[in-house]
Amino acid sequence: MSANASPIVHARHVAVEPIAAMLKQHMGLDIASVGRALIERGVRERMHVLGLADTTGYLDVLQSGVGELQELIELVVVPETWFFRDREAILAVARLARDKIVRAPNATVRILSLPCSTGEEPYSIAMALLEAGVPPAQFRIDGVDICHRSLAAAQRAVYGRNSFRGKQLDYRERHFTYDHEGAGQYDRALAEDVRQQVAFRFGNMLAADFMLNEAPYDFIFCRNVLIYFDREVQLRAVQVLERLLDRDGCIFVGPAEAGLLLKPHIESIGIPLSFGFRRKKAGDRADLPPPTIVAAIPRTVAPEPAPPLRVQPVRSAPVAPVAPVRQRLPEAAPAVAAKEDLLVQARACADRGELAQAEALCKQQLHAVGPNADAYHLQGLISDARQDAVAARQLYRKAIYLQPDHREALLHLAALLAAQGDDAGARRLQERAERAVSTPLKQADEERSHV
Structure with missing residues (x-):
């Protein structure tokens, strides 16, 4: 067996719990949700690259603060997305954004995709808004992710067959062209008018300073990520989302995450299969x-009396005032x-x-x-x-x-x-x-x- 393979053998038999604990503390990833094998595989690959023979040495490298934790994150976060993956939610945002522009012609719609992965989600939203007639100058989408590799792929905006799934692919002909310089036979490059509607940036939503000075968003997409957190981290993440949401804004989550948004002060937006939620307004x-x-309460209780009519009194013989009749509330x-x-x-x-x-x-x-x-x-x-x-x-x-x-x-x-x-x-x-x-x-x- 070669020397390069020895770390893999040792890593299979050494506990990765301390490393998993570091991942959870930094990015909220719960080992129970992603499975132990995924983290072990990432650890083995990094140990192989660094030439380390045991996880004790690798743990020392992680704790040294030289950026190794980010390298591991890049391996354990596996992008799984495609264009118009959540079609109902995306089309709902397009409709709601258009309605807002109709009501307020000078408004600007702000949308957050968190995490944005390799860009398919925010670009899908941009395509939907453009096709719904929302002027390009009146909406902006921010894509935020914790993985530099995913962000680089999103900014490149060239996609292979795996990014185009399902039967409704008509958007591909309208917004993509063949990338003749790409490595894949089916690679397609996204049109510039769609690309310029999205800005990408690195960010960790669990960091204490995450987007603290950011203006609130009208729509936030945070789909299929909360399921990878434990209960405590999920609650923290929802607080972050509420902080970033405009007063009349909407949050969209995945089907398995809807229960996290069901609070007494939050309600569904009522669009089937969109899994969108908003704050209840006063009077709801x-x-x-x-x-x-x-x-x-028994029906004998009188309703609140209406204000008296302002009628000019008739000047006639004085009449002794009659005290208003007030029904007494029942004892109960x-x-x-x-x-x-x-x-x-x-x-x-x-x-x-x-x-x-x-x-x-x-x-x-x-x-x-x-x-x-x-x-x-x-x-x-x-x-x-x-x-x-x-x-x-x-x-x-x-x-x-x-x-x-x-x-x-x-x-x-x-x-x-x-x-x-x-x-x-x-x-x-x-x-x-x-x-x-x-x-x-x-x-x-x-x-x-x-x-």
Whole structure:
């Protein structure tokens, strides 16, 4: 056996846990998600290059701060992407960006692709926006990645057969030309008008100073990367994404990551199979008293009186003033209000990540008031955050059973079904959610016409 092969033999029998721990600390990579073999393979290759015979020596090199950790990262992060891989999300962004330009003709749309890998995703977004009629001067895409090799490939913008998958390849004829200088027979070079819409840069989203002074983005793509982090790192990553997102912006994640975005203050954008999410606006369901709790108050309670009409008094014989009649709240009303506070407290705890306390408050509320759609929905969010899809699905169904037009429960259950491959079921729930929004508006219009 040659001397060059000896490190490989030794590396197979030496634990790589300390090296995996360094990778996790630096970039969040969880050995359980990528598999031990991938990291071992990268370690063996680097040891072979450096001529090292055992992992103890290699660990010393990693800790010396000479850039070896970045060399290992380049090997363990394997790009797996292609053009229009997430077609529904990309087309959704094109439509939303065009709508924003229509509403605000002088606006500039900012989009972040993180991680951008070898460029297929941000370039796909650029093609979609150009074809949707968004002026080139009014949108900009930033592609950020932790791998220098991937960024170099993205900036070169020459792609082989593996980057073009599926049957819908008409974009290839419009935006690519054959690269006669390339090494591959099927290499194609991307058109310059698409390339100039994207700027690439190196970055580690878990670094303390990551894009601290960056202006917020209208749309953020962070798809199929959170699944490689453990729970603690996932929460940190989501906080970074929220920090970079504009107030009215949208985040797009992968199907298996949708549960991480399902929080009381975040909702689905309602576009089937896009797995896009946004912050709830003031006045949405999260900011209103839960409807089932309001319904629990006896109907003898009078509504809030309307302001009196300003009518000039008739000058006639004085009449003794009559005290306004005020119906007294039933004795149970204060207790109901206190129980309503339990759900408000539960939402606040869930927003802070205190899932156990939030779940306990939900249970108290259910015990005090009885079956409640919003409480079941919040419990579903908590289960989703814990990545317990089975429990989340059951809880969302309970909420929908009690309140068939519960839009958030419909959308979140749709996201779960889509993640599990039930596209037809997800689409039906999305349609129900859309009807849940349109029906009250139609009823309100009819009531105004009668008035």
